[in-house]
Amino acid sequence: MTQLLSKKNLTYNNLAKFALFFLGLIIFSCATDNDNSGIPSEFEVTVNSTSNTNVEISWSESFDPEGETIKYSVFLENQEHSSHQSIRTYTFEDLIVSNYYDGYVVAHDPDDNERIANFSFTTTENLPPSNFELTSATPSNVSLDVNWTEAIDPENENVTYDLYINEQLISSNLIEENFIFENLNAATIYNVKIIAKDEAGNTTVLIANLETLDGIYHGDLSLRTQASVDNFGELGYIEITGNLEMDALAAFTDITDLSPINSIKKVRGHFTINFIDNLTSLSGLGIKHVGQSFRITHNDGLTNLDGLENLEEVLGTFRIEQNSNLLDISNINSLIIVGESLAILNNINLITVSGFNNLNTADGIWIQANWSLTQINAFNSVTTLAGDFNITDNTSLTTLNGTENITTISRIFIKNTLLANVNFLSSLTTVQGEFDIQDNSALQNITGLASLTEITYGSLSFYTNVSLASLDGLENLNQVGSTINFVGNSNLSNFCAIQNLMQNFSPSYNPSIYNNLYNPSITDITNGNCSN
Structure with a gap:
């Protein structure tokens, strides 16, 4: 009985233990389910x-x-x-x-x-605007009208443009794809740079070399009003193939300013500035080359020729005439060539002529009838004149310097001045034609002619130089191709300097020696009876 009860008790106890274990599993499982059931599901x-x-x-x-x-x-x-x-x-x-x-x-x-x-x-890199290109570039003489495609920013930021020409900023923050570069020079290549930039400062650059038009005006041109000067100047021409005429002889003119045509550097034909009374200055002219004559005449308002500083060549005659209030000619120091004659004539109030320091080629130099002219200091690069050296009727002229380097002249005329000597001819060796010194009332000596050796085919003439007493200075002269004339030199008494010249002298025409203080014959001079 005891054993049986013990066995029953054992079975009962095992079952109880198993039930408790199973219940624990259920409770644990439920607890575990309760912990996960409240968490949101996974997502990406x-x-x-x-x-x-x-x-x-x-x-x-x-x-x-x-x-x-x-x-x-x-x-x-x-x-x-x-x-x-x-x-x-x-x-x-x-x-x-x-x-x-x-x-x-x-x-x-x-x-x-x-x-x-x-x-x-x-995050990505902030990229610059897209590449873009020129669609057109339309030139004139003085401008470039440029168009380009739009530069697109990858981040859709606003794009603006900065424009440069020859590395100089011309315009910034431009929003349109068009710009006109103005105030340019004709026949010139310009480096144009367009920079597209976004809001972050990223940039894309377009560079192009663009050329303006050649600036050549074909034919003759006449400008007679200030409006015509202004309007033509805006076109930016640099060369005229024909003649350029500003002449108011038969028409009214209100021209006062030539600076609008500063761009004109070359006139292949004649260049005339004539009868423009309101013009007081040539300032602003940029002319460098004149293919034929250059005439500045009858401009009563001009007081100087400032504005010709860039003039290099006049292949015809350079004529400065009858500008009644012209006081000074100076600073024309770029001029190298005058194909024919440089003529300064009838400027009645002209006082000084200076400069022309680079002029080395000229057919002749004529300075005549400038009644107020007192001083010439010019032409120190001239060594040869194929034409005349004519200094005549400058009745106040006392000083002439700058021509001391001239060695050869075709003909010489020194007339009606107040020059006291001829030292301005100190290097002169040869005169091909006439040598005429006349009516120089203050001329006291001619010792400046000591280098002169030859008058090739012309005559040696001294007329009415009332202060000249001696021919000292002509000792080296050994040839006169035509004849000699010494007339009306009321104080001339010493001819001994030409004694050697007379030894073999064979004139083409009869010599003239009279109305001097002493009037020897050729034989007298040859035999040493050359002074009294």
Whole structure:
């Protein structure tokens, strides 16, 4: 009985233990299910779009086991950017360009159960505007009208343009794809640079070498009003193939300013400035080359010739005549060639002539009838004159310097001046034709002619130089091709300087020696009876 009870008790105890163990498993299982059942389900984050500063993300939906509403919070670099939002997208703005970022999205249920989904991205580089190109470049003599295609920014930022010409900024922050470069020179190649820039300062550059038109005006041109000068100047021509005439002899003119035609550098024909009384200055002229004659005549308002500083060549006659108020001619120091004669005539108030320091070629130099002219200091680069050296009727002229380098002249005329000597001819060796010194009341000596050896085919003539007493200075003269004339030199008594010349003298015409203080014959001079 005891054993049986013990066995029953054992069975009962085992069953109790098993029941307790099974109950524990159930409770544990339920507890485990209760712990997971409140957490939102897994979800994924997608990076939808990435730019240099903005990134958009979205994520799949997370579900709550109890069907409760899920909210989302967005974190980037451990900083919360959005809290408990319902929509499943978010855009990050104002990010750092080309930068790596980590972040995550938290799904919340009302019991604060959470599920986390991670993401990462790298912002892109801020790219410059797209390449662009010229569509047209229309030149004139003085401008370039330029058009180009639009430069597109990859980030859709606004694009503006800075424009340069020869590395000089001309315009900035231009919003249109067109610009006219103005105030240019004709026949000139310009380096044009267009810089497209976005808001971040990124740039794309377009460079082109563009040339203005040749600036050549074909034919003759007449300008008789200031309006015509102004209008033509705006066209920017640099060369006239024909004649350029500003002549008001038979027409009214109101021209006062020539600076608008500064661009004209070359006139292949004649250039005439004539009878323009209101013109007080040539300032602003840019002329360098005149293919035929250059005449500045009868302009009573001119007081000087400033404005001819750039003149280099006149292949015909350069004539400055009857400008009644012209006081000074100076600073024409770029002039190198005068193909025919330089003539300065009848400018009755002209006082000084200076400069012409680079003139080395001229057929002749004529300075005549400038009654107020007292001083000439010019022409120091001239060594030879194929034509005349004519200094005549400058009745106040006392000083002539600058011609001391001339060695050869075709003909010489020094008449009606107040010059006291001829030292300005100190290097002269040869005169081909006439040598005529006449009516110089102040001429006291001619010792400046000591280098003269030859008068090739002309005559040696001294007329009415009332202060001249001696021919000293002609000792080296050994040839006179025609004859000699010494007439009316009321103080001339010494002819001994030409004694050697007379030894073999064979004149083409009879010599004339009379009305001097002493009037020897050729034989007298040859035999040494050359003075009294």
